[in-house]
Amino acid sequence: MKLNRFVVMGAVFIGVLGFCHGTADASTSMVNQYIAMHHIEPVAVSKRIWHGFPKYRYRHGFKKPEGVVVHETGNPNSNIFSEIAYMKRNYSNGFVHAFIDGTHIINIANTNYLAWGAGYPANARFLQFEQVEVHSKKQFAKQAANAAYFTAKLLKQYHLKPNDAAYDGKGTVWSHHAVSQFLGGTDHTDPDGYYKTAGRRYFGQAYSMAQLYQLIKQDYGKLN
Template sequence: MNKRKLSLVSMLLTTLGILLLISNTNTVKAESINDYIINNKVQPAAIQNREGTFGVWSGYENGVGKPEGVVIHETAMDNTDAETLVASFNNIWKQQSVYVHAFVDDKEIINIHNTDYIVWGAGATANSKFIQVELCRVPSGDYDKFTKSIVNQAYYAASKLLQYNLPDTPGVTVMSHHQTSLKWKQTDHVDPDTYFPTWGYSMDQMNDLISYFYNNLKNTGYAYGTNETGNSNGVDDKAVIKTKNTNGNFAPLVAFNDDGSVTNINNRGLGNDTFWQTDQTRDLNGVTYHRVATNEWVDSQYIVG
């Protein structure tokens, strides 16, 4: 093939790529973002639990493990991903007196402080009541990344409401940072109400998406009501499980070793009647374990419902 033909082929491929990108963007705009997400079953990422450096272990105003809801934030920082912000917050929280429970972007959901305990993200009153999650901004015009990022934000919020047996009540158990600023007047932040409209989106639509995931997870254990991926080989498609140990106050956890054996985790367990997201199962000696963190697994005998 001569250089002229190669050049023509290259131009055609480039044009096709641009047309596909435009088509995807227009499809999202035409359907409304939530409709596009639901119709295409845009899958959330698995929630990663990585304990960060935040050294404050204070309970909420009602006690340890008793949050009253979730605050929705956005970072107000362009083109900065979750990994970068996790590293930054782990370094600066002592100097800037700020920390949140989790960061999400279009690829990851990273939980960096145990949600049984408070963080410093939205003023004293909101801090004493709410789990707090930050949404990372994505490049302007990239609707694919934006839809994935808000799926992760909504999925995290819905999962946490279920984990703590909280109802889904917009404005009460789910609040934007802006709403907490208006209600308690302890911060002046307005997020995410300045970021969402740049995508033709709103906090009301975020509440609708949280409610959609909340109801499906509660009723079926799956974000879209069924195991849409059809995965096998021990993948649960990010189901939500409820744990209960009838002989104790919590369900014990184990870690898998490189040789396939398990070791008990003695400094952490899953509270009775709490909900946990899981994405894999693994069998050993006739016992099925469900993964709830990177290498934390719970025996199926402690799963109910």
């Protein structure tokens, strides 16, 4: 009996620790704190739609995306303009709806139609944007603020509620990694690696999709 009670108490204790740990991760994100402390505001969305992209309906139809996929280019040597120019030339290999860096949110493809960035079946379901790698503490924080705001804005626009898909493969906010894990048709793990490396480099702490999701929820709450 005595032993059993210790086992139960131990399990409860570990459970409480696990819970605290999980909450602390999200609320003590150095990047998110920096954004709040420095009152970093997202930039406005700049619409530069290129009409050369193909127009296909989502599986539920025109204007019916089911969520947003967050990408990162994986290219440390490009900038937002070179990436956009490259995508227009090579759209048959893939394209996304928008590109984001620290100072721009550029919407290049009509979001009422699907994009080709995360394979089948995700392409027929989700809005998609790429983050271009940035190279300073401030730019990284600004990029996270822009990415969160744009995601929240798209969810609102298409009458979707924020729900992080990373836990059960169901939801409206997806990393490309989560798509690979739960839906298949692709094997990329972005933006995890970039978030981890840039977070450690500029803030001494890995950044994560779970932390970006906290910002997305905050921003969504502020939108009308």
